[in-house]
Amino acid sequence: MYQKREIADKVFYVGVNDRQKHLFENYLPLPHGVSYNSYLIVDEKVALLDTVDLSFSDHFISQIESLLNGRPVDFLVVHHMEPDHAGSIRLLKTRYPQMKLVGNKKTFDFLKGYFNIDADLIEVAEGDSLSLGKKKLVFYMAPMVHWPEVMVSYEPESQTLFSADAFGTFGALNGSCFDDELNLDFFWDEMRRYYACIVGKFGMPVQNALKKLSALPIKTICSLHGPVWRAQLEKVVALYDRWSRYETEPGVVIPFGSMYGNTQTLAEAVAEGVVAGGLQNVVIHNVSKTDASFILADIFKYNGLIVGSPTYMGEAYPLVDALLTKIKERGVKHHVYSCFGSYSWATGAVKRMTEFAEAMKWEVVGAPVDNKFAPTEDALQKCFQLGKEVAQACLKMKE
Ligand SMILES: Cc1cc2nc3c(=O)[nH]c(=O)nc-3n(C[C@H](O)[C@H](O)[C@H](O)COP(=O)(O)O)c2cc1C
Ligand SMILES: [Fe+2]
Ligand SMILES: [Fe+2]
Known part of the structure; x- marks a missing residue:
């Protein structure tokens, strides 16, 4: 040798x-x-x-x-x-x-x-x-x-x-x-x-x-x-x-799925709200592009999680659904959580993402935004507000 x-x-x-x-x-x-x-x-x-x-x-x-x-x-x-x-x-x-x-x-x-x-x-x-x-x-x-x-x-x-x-x-x-x-x-x-x-x-x-x-x-x-x-x-x-010990630091991960950009537009507004709420640590992940392992690694780092999904055949977008399952399998604890979604005729994604929080025994912070058709001004404003509230709760959790 x-x-x-x-x-x-x-x-x-x-x-x-x-x-x-x-x-x-x-x-x-x-x-x-x-x-x-x-x-x-x-x-x-x-x-x-x-x-x-x-x-x-x-x-x-x-x-x-x-x-x-x-x-x-x-x-x-x-x-x-x-x-x-x-x-x-x-x-x-x-x-x-x-x-x-x-x-x-x-x-x-x-x-x-x-x-x-x-x-x-x-x-x-x-x-x-x-x-x-x-x-x-x-x-x-x-x-x-x-x-x-x-x-x-x-x-x-x-x-x-x-x-x-x-x-x-x-x-x-x-x-x-x-x-x-x-x-x-x-x-x-x-x-x-x-x-x-x-x-x-x-x-x-x-x-x-x-x-x-x-x-x-x-x-x-x-x-x-x-x-x-x-x-x-x-x-x-x-x-x-x-x-x-599932210990984390203040920061928010925003994983979203989006086929045609509507959910992504909502995600951007959520992220702006997080920064306005006083947190620089914000990571947006497109679940179709970033492998779930990298998203999980960020979820193990930060204490905030806001998930976005279009409704897809009455359910959450498949890759978002798969991510939620992976989080659940790992028994991840202590996250400030919320969600947002987009649909056209009969919503389903937000329900799935809310039920996920119940299964995890996490409280849902703020009012999840569920927007029909293209994002409205009102929906974007609500997303911004949601991001802000989550950021403030993340900072508070560490006080
Ligand atoms: C394959 C497919 C399935 C869909 N299924 C539903 C559905 O079950 N219920 C509904 O309200 N909208 C459904 N939609 C509409 C999308 O949820 C809606 O267009 C949404 O705004 C898409 O968000 P995105 O631009 O972020 O992909 C479906 C769209 C596609 C392409
Ligand atoms: Fe090994
Ligand atoms: Fe091993």
Whole structure:
């Protein structure tokens, strides 16, 4: 290997960058790519911590081989069974037939179900440890930080936490795996988008995991995606804590659907009202143009949400409807909410958007505007007023 990426004594980065895939999980855009991280501990025993997406297994295995000089891998620790990390398990087992797989009871159900592997297993539970020589790994269960079998591990000598998907982010690694050697500018937004889309539903499990891990002295966090965190440790832990409590800052997201521009005209008036109400943080998203993952990321950032939709076959516009479902699935909390719509003969969108608020147990602020035909002066004035009221409520919420 031309460069060994040494995280601590005997601990190496052996992950890969995916700059090919357009859509993570086949639906989330990857404008900056993504990394699948894996780590190798070369002690008296050799432990590999997770694998990578199968498409990158060649490069992955060659990195491992170049660090091991012919030694075999003794243990493969499986923190998470999603195929972006588990994809090369079967191949690894063929390459290193003596290798033992380390996981918990649930991991082994998945292993059997996906790969028909049920031998050479070492089962671990909360607090168990695996000795590697000088180093050891201690295991902590982190169920639902993203799947039910997820666990994390901690290496006490180097004070390194191997955190599975937690603290992960979209974005491939541009020239280094270390946060202090990378330009992190785009990672912060990508981290929030990753959180909102992948982990966003599981605020409580993330809080439980954070509480459990807060007692450990941690110098380095090795996540399964994105940079190895060592300089920005406090910041990433604080961000996860904040997002998993669904904490937001004053600002308004205005996602709208529009076929012919009428709803968009209303959206512009709403936004002007928000600014007049004292908030500069206003983001307008056309749901047909901006992928929902970016809209969700903004909803996890700001405390105001005003949704606009034309009525479409008696319902909300399909892409608006899909966005509302995604928000609901994530159990998003504490938003100052309102809505507006446009129709021609029998309205339906505003009703759907109001029912959404009821289902979320959010109060609807102001009077939702439901305009027939082209936007009237009166409707635009009401939209402006609505934006203003929402902005003021957003500012008040933070006082
Ligand atoms: C395919 C389609 C279905 C529609 N369905 C309804 C409907 O069920 N009820 C209604 O009142 N208007 C319906 N409309 C009319 C639109 O809601 C109305 O023209 C609205 O102003 C469009 O807003 P937009 O310019 O933002 O797309 C429909 C329009 C289209 C193109
Ligand atoms: Fe995952
Ligand atoms: Fe992952």
